[in-house]
Amino acid sequence: MPSPPLLEVRDLHVQFPTPTGVIEAVAGVSFTVAAGETVAVVGESGSGKSVSSLAVLGLLGGGRVTAGSIRFAGGELVGADAERLRRLRGAEIAMVFQNPMSSLDPLFTVGDQVAEALRAHRPLTRKDAQRRVVELLREVGLPDPQRRARSYPHELSGGQQQRVMVAIGLACEPALLIADEPTTALDVTVEAQILALLRRMQREHGTALLFITHDMGVVAEMADHVLVMYAGRVVEQGPVAEVLSAPRNPYTRALIDSIPTPTTPRDAPMPAIAGTVPHPSEMPGGCRFHPRCPSALDRCATGEPQLYDLGPGRASRCWLHEVDAPVNEEEVSGVG
Ligand SMILES: Nc1ncnc2c1ncn2[C@@H]1O[C@H](COP(=O)(O)OP(=O)(O)OP(=O)(O)O)[C@@H](O)[C@H]1O
Numbered sequence: 658m659p660s661p662p663l664l665e666v667r668d669l670h671v672q673f674p675t676p677t678g679v680i681e682a683v684a685g686v687s688f689t690v691a692a693g694e695t696v697a698v699v700g701e702s703g704s705g706k707s708v709s710s711l712a713v714l715g716l717l718g719g720g721r722v723t724a725g726s727i728r729f730a731g732g733e734l735v736g737a738d739a740e741r742l743r744r745l746r747g748a749e750i751a752m753v754f755q756n757p758m759s760s761l762d763p764l765f766t767v768g769d770q771v772a773e774a775l776r777a778h779r780p781l782t783r784k785d786a787q788r789r790v791v792e793l794l795r796e797v798g799l800p801d802p803q804r805r806a807r808s809y810p811h812e813l814s815g816g817q818q819q820r821v822m823v824a825i826g827l828a829c830e831p832a833l834l835i836a837d838e839p840t841t842a843l844d845v846t847v848e849a850q851i852l853a854l855l856r857r858m859q860r861e862h863g864t865a866l867l868f869i870t871h872d873m874g875v876v877a878e879m880a881d882h883v884l885v886m887y888a889g890r891v892v893e894q895g896p897v898a899e900v901l902s903a904p905r906n907p908y909t910r911a912l913i914d915s916i917p918t919p920t921t922p923r924d925a926p927m928p929a930i931a932g933t934v935p936h937p938s939e940m941p942g943g944c945r946f947h948p949r950c951p952s953a954l955d956r957c958a959t960g961e962p963q964l965y966d967l968g969p970g971r972a973s974r975c976w977l978h979e980v981d982a983p984v985n986e987e988e989v990s991g992v993g
């Protein structure tokens with residue numbers, strides 16, 4: 658029997674109360690991440706990427722998991738008590754977010770903050786912690802780590818701050834690192850450096866990576882497996898090379914067509930897909946993508962397609978597959 662995946666998310670549903678009623682931000686998402694593997698989650702703004710990963714960490718704020726299961730290293734996290742989740746975060750599952758400045762505390766030196774991450778989960782003397790801090794800052798490529806450890810966050814560049822966040826994330830050698838758009842706030846050169854750093858860390862420490870991005874170019878560079886999300890659902894998944902070379906879902910195709918070229922301004926909107934992801938309170942009937950889909954048929958407006966099994970590890974949610982493949986939700990939900 659193959660060993661169970663490190664992370665196994667099954668049929669996850671997440672709801673938030675809002676002033677105008679309860680919304681469902683994530684509606685039946687399933688995926689797995691094996692030890693040492695990189696899984697990318699890609700999709701436009703509002704597709705449910707962050708909410709899916711925050712659910713894993715138990716950081717939904719006012720939101721809650723209303724159905725489904727999240728198993729990490731064999732243990733169920735849905736319904737786990739706050740203390741268990743707190744111990745898990747940082748020690749076994751670490752995270753790096755988009756904006757390092759909002760994650761770092763301006764009042765403490767970066768060395769103190771890395772040390773705190775170390776000491777939160779491990780008994781270390783102050784001196785050993787300091788030594789390890791300098792090692793970690795060196796490992797993530799900060800120049801003059803001894804001196805940098807005594808710097809305050811505002812004294813570092815955005816790229817250096819994100820390196821500190823990676824050091825904090827890796828301080829306890831987690832089995833899984835969740836990176837949510839870790840390079841979106843950085844310029845292209847620094848982005849390339851941080852992506853290279855994450856890949857090296859992963860190779861050296863065998864860390865599994867759940868990598869969230871809206872950029873298909875980054876997916877190609879980073880991941881083994883990709884999960885394409887749209888409006889709270891998975892619409893396509895599969896090995897990166899296959900999905901990128903032969904996307905089966907019209908939404909994936911549109912995302913790939915919108916990969917920026919070197920001349921595209923970095924914060925330009927995606928050119929290929931007109932319109933935006935519908936808000937959960939205004940979900941269209943039928944296929945959630947049909948109002949924007951260049952291939953939409955009449956039936957796309959009335960019924961929502963299942964995820965169709967398209968071969969080992971591949972699945973896509975589109976009526977166009979009905980002639981190609983039988984529905985097999987059970988089997989494809991094991992994809993990871
Ligand atoms: N705390 C919250 N309260 C109410 N609605 C929320 C909350 N957090 C997220 N949502 C809604 O859930 C949906 C999914 O949001 P999510 O943040 O997961 O998107 P995303 O794919 O990460 O987008 P982005 O690329 O902008 O980060 C959105 O419609 C969003 O408005």
Ligand SMILES: [Mg+2]
Nearest residue numbers: 706707708837
């Ligand atoms: Mg997000």
